[in-house]
Amino acid sequence: MEATTDKRISSTWILILTSLGFFMSMMDSMIVTTASTAIRTDFHISVNTLQWALNAYNITIGAVLLVGVSLGERIGRRRIYNIGIFIFTLGSVFCALSSNINVLIVARIIEGIGASVMTPMSMAILTHALPASERGKALGIWSGIGGLALIVGPSLGGLIVAKLTWQWIFWINVPIGLVAIYLSKRILPESTGNSDKIGLLDSLLVIFASAGIIWSLSEITAASSKVISALVGILSLVLGIWFIVRQKNESKPMIPLKYFRSKVFTGGNVATFLLYAAMYGVVFFLPQFLQVVGRADSLTAGLEILPWTGTLVVVAPFAGKAVDKFGEKLIATLGLILQGIGYLLLSILVTEQSSYLIMIIPLALAGIGLSMAGPALQKSVLGAVDPTSIGKASGIYNVFRLMGGALGTTISVIVFYRFGNTIDVSSFTNGFRAAMMCAGLMSLMGILFSFWVKDNN
Structure with missing residues (x-):
């Protein structure tokens, strides 16, 4: 005992x-x-x-x-x-x-x-x-x-x-x-896995290509010299292509390209990229909007986000069961639709004079959608490879998730400045509404790739 x-x-x-x-x-x-x-x-x-x-x-x-x-x-x-x-x-x-x-x-x-x-x-x-x-x-x-x-x-x-x-x-x-x-x-306890050699060049290529592409996108609209931003972007794309070519020719690649021959694996990862690209754009701007336009203090803004983030704990357990019962494709697609509708409603309904109450239902819809699509897409991606490859597949999934978040934030900032700025409340509201519209469209774009998802039940 x-x-x-x-x-x-x-x-x-x-x-x-x-x-x-x-x-x-x-x-x-x-x-x-x-x-x-x-x-x-x-x-x-x-x-x-x-x-x-x-x-x-x-x-x-x-x-x-x-x-x-x-x-x-x-x-x-x-x-x-x-x-x-x-x-x-x-x-x-x-x-x-x-x-x-x-x-x-x-x-x-x-x-x-x-x-x-x-x-x-x-x-x-x-x-x-x-x-x-x-x-x-x-x-x-x-x-x-x-x-x-x-x-x-x-x-x-x-x-x-x-x-x-x-x-x-x-x-x-x-x-x-x-x-x-x-x-x-x-x-x-200590444990180890496979002992594949770690390629320094591959590691540097994936790091510099990822950071360079996103930096150039974010700077090209603000930099005094757009030539430098464009050159960095082109160089980063070349490094990314070089990395992919190397992965294709290596016996033990960091990212096995054979995984992407599967439409299920590719579709699940791209849909994940768009799901989190939409989410992180909202994560970046929503607290600022609540404070700048809604005049909430930091604590109140954090609490006002709860209708969105709080659904993750409430809905996620049921979403997991729903995925097992109804399949990944249906739940992922429905989740992307709900998240997209939630953000689009924010774009349409919110004004500089509107009450916070009008945001609660759109935020809840978006949170429910994220709670449904996230686990469905993760299960789809991991189910598309054999059990011995789950570790690397999980790593690739998380890279798509994080890079989607980073690129989504950058795109939202570009859109914000295209339609608004931080000079006054009215301009901030215009930029925020445009960023929410962008987030909603990115989420709905994910539906095109969630159709590639296959149920692994």
Whole structure:
């Protein structure tokens, strides 16, 4: 009986410590959103520049993720997990000490390097450490805690900014990170996977191509010299093509291109890209709109987002069951439609004089849609490959998700400035409505690719 109790305690601690890393990584992409207005005011910067406080983090995670996964599989998952938490914590210190936006962006890149391994390694450690009979429930709890970060992040960020200063959204990571490293080293088991050699050139190509393409898109509308932005974009595309050619010719590629011969795998990933491109554009602008136009303080803005983010915890468990019962294609398509309709309604209904109440139903519809499409597309992508390839397929899925978020934010900023600006409330509202229209259309575009999805039941 005592041995069984000790085993249960050990399993509980493994779940807590792996979920903590995932929670920290997810929350830091969200907690900045309600602090964005305070950061923009403090540093006297434009929305175009502010986007990099969010984009630098997401781009870095997406670009470095596959490299981090390979390192963990080769030299130890727990070791890389703890190194990731340490780098993330160090980056948080630099973020809190940032004196200008450029320093903050560099610090967010450091945070992103650490976060890039926290999510995949925590999932791998949890999956490897627990018996098959406990994995399903544990992974469900792990996913739920990650989803909880989407709810807690904006609200907690708003509370911290309202009561303290925006720098404290980063300081809180420090004690949590140090405790997590200490306990993980003592409690979490070590494990390894395949020992494929990590290609330095491939790693550099995917990092610079990803960051360069998004940077050039965001700068080409604002830069004094559009030639430089265009040249960087072209060079980044060349690097991306070079990376793809190398992957095609390598025996053990970082991204096996054979996966993309499957319409199910390709469609699921592209639909995921568009799903999160739409979502992150809204994540970036919604808190700013609530504060600039709605005149809410940071805490109130964080709470007003809850009809959108709160649906993730309420709907996600039912969405998972619905996917099992009705299939991935139907639930993914319906989810993309609902998210798109929600954002389009925001674009149509919101004015500079309108009440916040008019936003509640559109936000809830969009949240329900995201809660449905997310797990459906993930199951479709992972079900399109054989079981031995799930690790790499999961990494590719997350790269599409994160890159979609980064590119979606950039496109939304471009659209915002095309139709509005930050000069006054009326201009901000015009830009916000255009950005919401763009987000809605991106979500609806995903339907074209969700039709490629095949049910794996």
